[in-house]
Amino acid sequence: MSTRKLRRPGVAILAVGAVAALGACSGGDASGGGGEDVTLTFAWWGDASRAERYEKAIDLYEEKNPHVTIQSSYAGFGDYWTARNTEAASGSLPDVFQMDVSYLSQYGGTGQIAPLDEYTESGAIDISSFPESVMPAAKVDGQIFGIPTSTSGFANFVNSGLLGDLGVDVPDGDLTWDQYDDLLSAVGKVGKEHDPVVGGAVAYTQVWSVFEVWLRQQGKALFTPDGEFGFDEADLAAWWQRGEPLFADGGFVDQARVEQLSGEDALGTGVSASEISWFNFLVRYSEGSAEGDFAMLLPPADDPGNRGLYLKPSLELSMSANTEHPEEAAKFIDFIANDPEVSKEFGLSRGGPISQAAADALEPDALDQQILDYAAQLTEVAGDTPPPPPEGAGAVEVEFTRIAQDIAFGSTSLDDGVKEFFSLAPGMLG
Numbered sequence: 427m428s429t430r431k432l433r434r435p436g437v438a439i440l441a442v443g444a445v446a447a448l449g450a451c452s453g454g455d456a457s458g459g460g461g462e463d464v465t466l467t468f469a470w471w472g473d474a475s476r477a478e479r480y481e482k483a484i485d486l487y488e489e490k491n492p493h494v495t496i497q498s499s500y501a502g503f504g505d506y507w508t509a510r511n512t513e514a515a516s517g518s519l520p521d522v523f524q525m526d527v528s529y530l531s532q533y534g535g536t537g538q539i540a541p542l543d544e545y546t547e548s549g550a551i552d553i554s555s556f557p558e559s560v561m562p563a564a565k566v567d568g569q570i571f572g573i574p575t576s577t578s579g580f581a582n583f584v585n586s587g588l589l590g591d592l593g594v595d596v597p598d599g600d601l602t603w604d605q606y607d608d609l610l611s612a613v614g615k616v617g618k619e620h621d622p623v624v625g626g627a628v629a630y631t632q633v634w635s636v637f638e639v640w641l642r643q644q645g646k647a648l649f650t651p652d653g654e655f656g657f658d659e660a661d662l663a664a665w666w667q668r669g670e671p672l673f674a675d676g677g678f679v680d681q682a683r684v685e686q687l688s689g690e691d692a693l694g695t696g697v698s699a700s701e702i703s704w705f706n707f708l709v710r711y712s713e714g715s716a717e718g719d720f721a722m723l724l725p726p727a728d729d730p731g732n733r734g735l736y737l738k739p740s741l742e743l744s745m746s747a748n749t750e751h752p753e754e755a756a757k758f759i760d761f762i763a764n765d766p767e768v769s770k771e772f773g774l775s776r777g778g779p780i781s782q783a784a785a786d787a788l789e790p791d792a793l794d795q796q797i798l799d800y801a802a803q804l805t806e807v808a809g810d811t812p813p814p815p816p817e818g819a820g821a822v823e824v825e826f827t828r829i830a831q832d833i834a835f836g837s838t839s840l841d842d843g844v845k846e847f848f849s850l851a852p853g854m855l856g
Contacts, residue, residue, distance in 0.1 A: 464754050465495045470524035470741075471506035473689070475713055479775065483768045487761050494754060502689045507820060514538045519746040521755045525572045527563050527739055528823055530814040534571035535856065539744040541569040545756040552764055555782035562813045563739050572742030575763045575784075576777030579737050579804045580639060581705040582606070582725045585718035588699050592616045592624065597723060603640075606700075606726040607672060613699045614676025625679030627700045628692045631669040632830035634823040636702050636725075640665060642734030642809070643727055653816035653855055663844050666833060673834060681834040690714070702726075704740060705800050709775040712793055722800045724807070735804060736811045740777035774798070817856030825851055 470480060477500050484496045499520075501509060507529065513519045519538060533539045545551040551573055553561075564572045586596045594612050601609070610626025617624030630636045638648045647656035672678040679698050691707075692698040694714020701711075702725050711720055727733045743759045745752060762768055766787030769779050774797040779785040790798060829847050832838040838846065 463493050463495075464751050465497060466522060466749075466751060466755060466758060467497045467499075467520040468522045468758070469499045469501075469506070469510070469520040471503045472500055472524075473502075473691075473710060475710055476500070476775065479772050482771050483762060483765075486765075486767055486771075487758060491757075494758070496758070504824070507824075517748050519748065521746050521749040521751065522743055522758055523746070525742040525744040526820070527572070527742065527814050529820040530564070530572050530742070530744075531566050531817040532820055532856070533744065534566035534569070534814075535817050537747055539571050540747045540749070540752065541571055542573060542745060542756070542759075543570050545760075546570055546573075550753070550756045551760040552781070556780050560737065560739055560780060560811060563811050564742060566814060572739070572744050573759050573763050574739035574742050574780045576706070576740045576779055577737045578704040578706045578740035578777035579735055579801070579808060580636070580702055580725050581708075581800055581804070582700065582702050582723040583693060583708070583711060584609075584700045584721050584723065585693060585696070585698075585716065586721045587719040588624065588696060588716070589613070592620060592699070594699070596721065600724060600730055601726045602728050603668070603726045607668065607677060610672055610677035610700065611675050614672070614678075617699070618676055622696065623676075623683075624696065625683075625692075625698050626672065626677040627679065627698045627702070628684055629669055629673070629678040629681070629830070629834060630702050631666055631678075632827050632834070633702070634826050637665055637826070639725060639734040642736075643729065643732055645732075647812070649815050649819070655852065655855075659844050659848055662847060663840065666830060666840050666843065669830075669834070670840070678834075681831060693718075693720075704777070705797055705804065706740060706774055706777040708797050708800075709773065709793055722796065724803070733807050734809070736808045737805065738811060739780070818854040821854045822851045825854070 470476070480498065484498060488494060488496060510519065510523065514533065525533070542551060546553050553573065556574065560574055560577060564570050564574055582601070584596060589596050592613060593616060594609070597609060613624060613626040641647060641657055641661065644661070646661065650656045669678060679692055683697065684692060687695065687697065691711060691714055693701045694711040694716055696716030696718065705722060708720060708722065711718070724733060725735065743762060745755045745759065749755050764781045764783050766783055769784035769787040770789060773788065773790070774794045778801050779788065788794065825847065829838070829843045833840055833843045
């Protein structure tokens, strides 16, 4: 978790060990709302640039609501959920926190977060302009447990300037998976002589959501409607096997080097020349030290008629079931989701705004327009947004990544990794 001191006096980013206590601060200087002093705790995952944007939004909220103080913290995605799981076990979750659809059933189905229907029905949280097609991903058993702020989807980013420096042709159209792997291999072979060394990409075979796209292209899914796995050992083995030649020739960035980045983006720092990631990440990649010129392509697909893509709520906001100030928490959620000034501050860095008021407030710069153009292209080929995965899906994703990394380090074989996954993961699903 970041230890960077925030701009606002007296508010610091908390270390991982301290985050478990963050929820214990929940509550305010008085027991009620209605103008009495209130302190809300708020947590999110992301990088330093997202933190700066959130802090400006918090400053704006506190200016408009001087009786409210927001205590904030953030971390990288993995550490963030470790902290939330610890807090959930002790009933001390932050009043408001960022939610990912992978964890919605886990927290919503166990009473850790509050259903928000009463606030959406009263208009305290305004979702009247939200596309109904996205809302199934915000519900558990028919109740709303997360308020989407934005949508995103996968793009294939390539640093066209870096490819030019390496003498590798920039793709100008659709790629199959094999063609994409060939591109990564070409980068890895010549990138070994570059200063600094450049790999093709961080291993996409370790990314659960990219695996989902590939499965959907095969007519399968991560999960069945009954909450069981929609793929088998052969599917997982075929997926992880794609990585073996790429680790060997530098098509994938060496795993040890990835870990040395300490959370920085490989693409944004020029360590890789391509990544398959969420389209709103164009902003953070462009803010990286590589200062690249990034093209956005549709992710690889062997059949252009079945790309396996969909629009996902990139960020949702949830409320702790134990908050002492639910009305104030709901008001803050509505502000982050709908306020035009907040939308201007974030631009498209967290995805395309779902709220119409937030979308209308955008003043797109060149990067924003590039994202908007790509989002329109993606929307034309996107399928239906699936409902939230079953309880335990977040823990399964962690195990998937861990085992894939063990394979990359050579500490386990591919066959043993597949067996380990299927011996552990089914029991994690609730």
